[in-house]
Amino acid sequence: MEVDGSYSELTLKPRQHKTNWIISHVSNVNLFIDEQIDLVVHATDIQNLPDPLPKGVEHTITDDGTSQSISFGDGENFLSIHHAQALSINSN
Numbered sequence: 001m002e003v004d005g006s007y008s009e010l011t012l013k014p015r016q017h018k019t020n021w022i023i024s025h026v027s028n029v030n031l032f033i034d035e036q037i038d039l040v041v042h043a044t045d046i047q048n049l050p051d052p053l054p055k056g057v058e059h060t061i062t063d064d065g066t067s068q069s070i071s072f073g074d075g076e077n078f079l080s081i082h083h084a085q086a087l088s089i090n091s092n
Contacts, residue, residue, distance in 0.1 A: 012079075013092070014039075024082040031079070033057065034092045038073035042080040046087050054091035 003010070005026030012021075013032045023029060033039065035057055043049060044067040053059055053070070060071045070089070081087060 007085075018077060020078050022080045022082075023084075025084075026081075027085045029081055029084055029087045031087070031089045032092050033072060033089065036073070038076040040072075040075040040078045041070045041087075041089070042078060043068045043070070043084075043087055044080070044082045046081060046084050048086035050087055050089045053089055057091055 002022045002024075003026075004024055007025055007027045009028045009030070010023065010026045011030040011032070012023075014037070031041070033054070037057075046068075049068060050070075057072060062069045062071075
């Protein structure tokens with residue numbers, strides 16, 4: 001799925017773990033995840049990245065200087081977020 005948000009706020013609560021999304025041009029992205037999710041979040045041109053991440057959810061972070069990837073579980077699915085004001089990641 002691809003979403004162009006015209007700089008509006010967006011709340012995501014993925015219920016199915018088999019999903020791949022591309023989201024761009026939103027003001028704030030609020031992502032709610034559960035402990036069983038297999039997801040890699042690719043963040044590019046995000047002014048405020050999440051800090052801290054939810055406790056109890058295993059994750060790894062890679063940063064190449066221009067983008068940041070946050071992996072949850074095996075990271076079999078992806079969520080790409082581009083050109084956003086802020087990203088927050090919360091646990092359900």
